[in-house]
Amino acid sequence: MDTPIIRGTGLAMRFGARTLFHDVDFTVDAGEVFVILGGSGCGKSTLLRILVGLQPPTAGRAELLGSDMYGSSQDIRTRIGVMFQSGALFGSMTLLENVMLPLEMHTDLPPAARASIARMKLGLVGLGDATRLKPAEISGGMAKRAAIARALALDPPLLFLDEPSAGLDPITSAGLDALILDLRRDLGTTFVVVTHELASILAIADRCIMLDKTAQGVIATGDPKQLGETSDNPTVRAFFRREVLMSEGKEQR
């Protein structure tokens, strides 16, 4: 069996006396769409920040592509792409310039080649006709697509997406889900997606882990299409069945 592309071992995050999560173990295999899910405030985005190297964990180890994220050189950063929840496009640049930036910084390609590749990436996400627009001139869904194009600029084998569907209408959100599946199929990219949008999770995820604020850690791992039926955990069942979780652990439709 292949070595996992990501291995999280005993990951913990504490803020002072407050524990967000602890003992988080998981692996992500190459070519998977792996979803980190859970309710608000359970630490999904923090786990993502740990995995992309923006925040060291309080304890544990995050291995990406065979290297320790916090013990290796910066080179690993050129092998991952990140799409932030807001898109985080540079407002002073056009979409084309945004996508060209990683190519400009990390390659010796001539400007014409960079522009050509950037146009291709924007075309890949359906923004081939918006290359000259600035982030302020496009919609939220377009901004997320452009951010994916920028994250794909260097053809990384691993792409992290933070809440790709947040704030989008169901049609745009479904379009983004389809884009993720297309990119996985066409480029073989591995996706780690943080989301709590049930429809998206069921549409794209091969496997998932579910974090829970009360349990301060992982309460479920596996195929999301089955977790709602097979899990013994009432929170997991309530999440997948869109039920109200009663305080004493009973569920109610």
Next chain:
Amino acid sequence: MSEARLSLGERDDGPRITLAGPLDAAGAGAVWTKSIAAASKLRGRTLAVDISGISRCDTAGATLLLDMEAAGGGPLALIGATEEITALIARVRATRMPQPPPAKAPALTWRETIIHGLSAATEGIAFLGETAVALVMLPARMRMFRRQDLWTAADAAGVRAVPLVMLLGVLIGLILAFQSLIPMRRFGADIYVASLVAIGLVRELGPLLAAVILSGRSGSAFAAEIGTMKVNQEVDALTTMGLDPVTMLVLPRVLAGIAVMPALTIVLDFSGLLGMALVLVGDGIPLTAIGNQVAYWVQPSDFYGALAKSAVFGAAVAAIGCRAGLSTGVGPQAVGVSATAAVVGGIVGSIVLDGIFALIFFRLGI
């Protein structure tokens, strides 16, 4: 608009509070404080509340009744409650959670204050070190250095500041000349106003005022620009792309600060001298005499020392502004807080540095 009414009475079975009129959000306010106070006074006794006279009750009215119950320390004995009101009270009661006492921010002890201060100073020094390292590493990271950002920052901080610097320079020169002229005239030393103002401007006020202007105009702008990028996760995006935010965002602005400050200082000096000359010429002192005084008393070392000083002020103001931006937290006030910190830090930093320069120049006899 009708309001609820409150009356207190004593019955055979004990005291009774009677509420009447509309017990809703619009009407309950009139009796709220009195009702709670009355319930508190009856603490320990059966709290009988007659609401048979109320014309309407909404969640605000139910909340008042439950607050009275809490103040009275026991269950309410409601008289005249309809089924709807009883159900409404039950619904509101179900939503009420025991409230923990408001957490008071603990007052900082002297020790904690000192630790906070030292920690902030350490972070500041670490940032300066990081900036210095980025400057040294610049030849190896030239592709991360955006020249366009340097020109843009230099244009915004320097060229566009010239009219303001000239205006303030002329005004400062005018004011200093006017203020000095009267006492100096008593000693028949009108002509020395020129040397007095010139030395003060060139050695101290020029660099310092230019630093204050740079801090107010550009330090805050740097903090707001970078702070907004931080809030929009653009700084995180740079980091995840393997790009150094200090090289990409801080260095162009710091270098722009170093480049434009001496120029702004020269503009301010000459504007100030012009303002001073206007006053003295108006007072009948020939322009040639003023020029001679300035040329005689202001040494080249004064001028060059001030320029060196202003370059350091420029670097400090820009670095403080950028650091404030990179330290931006979360929430709607974060960018404003950073901009304020940049201005205050820039001004304080410039004055502290000026003090250090004064000491060095004194020791060197400059």
